[in-house]
Amino acid sequence: MNLEKFVSSIDYDVKLTKYDILGSIAHTKMLAKCKIISQSDAKKIINGLNSIKKDSESGKIKFTGEDIHTSIEAELKKRIGEVAGKMHTARSRNDQVLLAERLYLKDEIGIIVEEIDGTIDAIKKVAQKNLSAVMPGFTHLQNAQPVLFSHWFLSYGWMLKRDKERFKDCYKRVDVMPLGSAAFAGTEFPIDRNFVAKELGFSKISENSVDTVSDRDFLIEFLFDCSLLSMHLSRLAEEIIIWTSAQFGFIALSERFTTGSSIMPQKKNPDFAELIRGKTGRTYGNLISLLTMMKGLPLSYNRDMQEDKEPLFDSVETIKNMLDVSSAMIDTVKINSEKMLSSCKNGFILATDVADYLTSKGIPFRTAYNIVGKIVNYCIKNKKSFNDLSIAEWKKFSEKFEKSVFGVLDFRKSTELRKSYGGTSLSSVKQQLKKL
Numbered sequence: 001m002n003l004e005k006f007v008s009s010i011d012y013d014v015k016l017t018k019y020d021i022l023g024s025i026a027h028t029k030m031l032a033k034c035k036i037i038s039q040s041d042a043k044k045i046i047n048g049l050n051s052i053k054k055d056s057e058s059g060k061i062k063f064t065g066e067d068i069h070t071s072i073e074a075e076l077k078k079r080i081g082e083v084a085g086k087m088h089t090a091r092s093r094n095d096q097v098l099l100a101e102r103l104y105l106k107d108e109i110g111i112i113v114e115e116i117d118g119t120i121d122a123i124k125k126v127a128q129k130n131l132s133a134v135m136p137g138f139t140h141l142q143n144a145q146p147v148l149f150s151h152w153f154l155s156y157g158w159m160l161k162r163d164k165e166r167f168k169d170c171y172k173r174v175d176v177m178p179l180g181s182a183a184f185a186g187t188e189f190p191i192d193r194n195f196v197a198k199e200l201g202f203s204k205i206s207e208n209s210v211d212t213v214s215d216r217d218f219l220i221e222f223l224f225d226c227s228l229l230s231m232h233l234s235r236l237a238e239e240i241i242i243w244t245s246a247q248f249g250f251i252a253l254s255e256r257f258t259t260g261s262s263i264m265p266q267k268k269n270p271d272f273a274e275l276i277r278g279k280t281g282r283t284y285g286n287l288i289s290l291l292t293m294m295k296g297l298p299l300s301y302n303r304d305m306q307e308d309k310e311p312l313f314d315s316v317e318t319i320k321n322m323l324d325v326s327s328a329m330i331d332t333v334k335i336n337s338e339k340m341l342s343s344c345k346n347g348f349i350l351a352t353d354v355a356d357y358l359t360s361k362g363i364p365f366r367t368a369y370n371i372v373g374k375i376v377n378y379c380i381k382n383k384k385s386f387n388d389l390s391i392a393e394w395k396k397f398s399e400k401f402e403k404s405v406f407g408v409l410d411f412r413k414s415t416e417l418r419k420s421y422g423g424t425s426l427s428s429v430k431q432q433l434k435k436l
C-alpha cells in the first residue's frame with residue numbers, strides 16, 4: 001500500500017508550477033514591502049524562485065512529494081537554505097492553492113474565449129460563402145420548411161456567442177485574489193492584500209477568509225460553461241455526421257477529418273465529429289464530479305477539495321481540443337446545394353406557405369391548416385406533389401385557390417417571404433451575419 005501516493009496530487013498539479021511561483025514571488029515582495037521579512041531575504045527567495053521557474057520550464061526539475069506547493073518550497077530550500085521557510089509567512093496552502101488555480105484559470109479562459117471567436121469566424125465564413133443555398137429545415141428531423149443553409153448554420157454562431165459571454169462573465173468570479181486568507185481566519189501579520197492583487201493583475205480581493213478557502217464555485221461555474229459549450233459543439237458535430245451521410249449528402253468534409261474503414265474501402269467516416277460528440281460526456285462528468293465532491297463539505301477547507309484539479313484540467317484541455325478541431329473541420333465544409341434543394345421536394349415542405357396563402361385570402365389560419373392537411377393526404381394517396389395538381393384539383397379543396405397558388409410553390413421564394421427580423425430571408429440573414 002502506498003499511502004503517500006494516495007494523498008499526493010503532484011502528478012497533476014505540477015501543471016500549476018508557473019502560477020505557484022508567480023504567486024510566491026508576489027507574496028514575498030509584499031512581505032518585504034510590509035517589513036515582515038527583510039529586503040535581502042526577499043531577494044534571495046525571489047532569485048531562487050526565478051531560477052526554479054527557469055529550470056522547470058526547460059524540464060530540468062522532476063518535482064516529487066505531496067503537491068506542487070510543498071515541492072517548490074522544498075526545491076527552494078535546497079537552493080537557498082533555511083531562509084526559504086520565510087516565504088510561507090502569513091499564508092497557508094489553503095489560500096496558496098486557490099491563488100495558483102485562479103491565476104491558471106484566468107489565462108485559460110482568455111485562450112478559450114479566443115478559440116471560441118475562431119470557431120465563430122469559421123462558421124461565419126461557411127455561411128458567407130454559401131449565403132443563398134436553400135435546404136429543408138427540420139423539426140423532429142422531419143422536413144418542415146425551406147430555410148437558407150446560411151441561416152441554419154449561423155444559429156451555431158449565436159450559441160457560441162452566448163458561450164463566450166458566459167466565459168467572460170465567469171472570469172469576473174475567477175478574477176478575485178484569495179491570498180491573505182491564510183488557513184481560513186486571516187493572519188496577524190500586517191499584510192497588504194491589495195498590493196499582491198495589483199502585482200498579479202487581479203481586479204479584486206476576496207472579502208471573507210472562511211468563504212475564500214472553502215469556495216470552489218468559480219471552478220464549478222467554469223465547468224458548467226465548458227459543459228454547455230461542448231453540448232453546442234456536440235449538436236453541431238451531430239448535424240455534420242447526419243449531413244455527410246449518403247442519405248443526406250448535404251455537405252462533405254476534407255479527408256483530413258474523415259477516416260476509412262479497415263474492411264469497407266468506400267467508407268469516409270466522420271470520426272472527428274463523432275469524437276467531439278463523444279468527448280462531451282467528459283465535460284459533463286467533470287462538472288458532476290465537482291458538484292458531488294463539494295455537496296457535503298463543512299466549512300472551511302477539506303482535503304476532498306484536492307479532487308478539484310483533475311476534472312478542471314481535463315475540461316480545460318478537452319474544450320480547447322474540441323474548439324480547435326471544430327473550427328479546423330468547419331473550415332473544410334463544402335456544401336452540395338443541389339442535393340439540399342432537391343431534398344426540399346420531400347415531405348410537402350411548402351404546406352405552411354399554402355396555408356399562409358389561403359390565410360391571406362381571408363380564411364382563418366386554423367381552417368386553412370385543415371384544408372392543406374386534406375390536400376397533402378390527397379397528394380399522398382394519388383402519388384402527386386403540390387406541383388402536379390391542376391387548378392381544378394386545388395379548387396376542389398377551396399374556392400379561394402387561384403392560379404396565383406402556383407407562384408407559392410417555390411422553395412427559394414418561400415425563404416424570401418420570411419423577412420421578419422431574425423427570419424430566413426436573404427436580407428435578414430445578411431443583417432444577422434453583420435451583427436454576429
Ligand code: ARG
Pocket residue numbers: 009066067093094097301303305306307
Ligand atoms: N494539494 C492540496 C490541495 O490541492 C493543497 C492544500 C492542502 N491543505 C491542507 N490543509 N492539507 O487541496
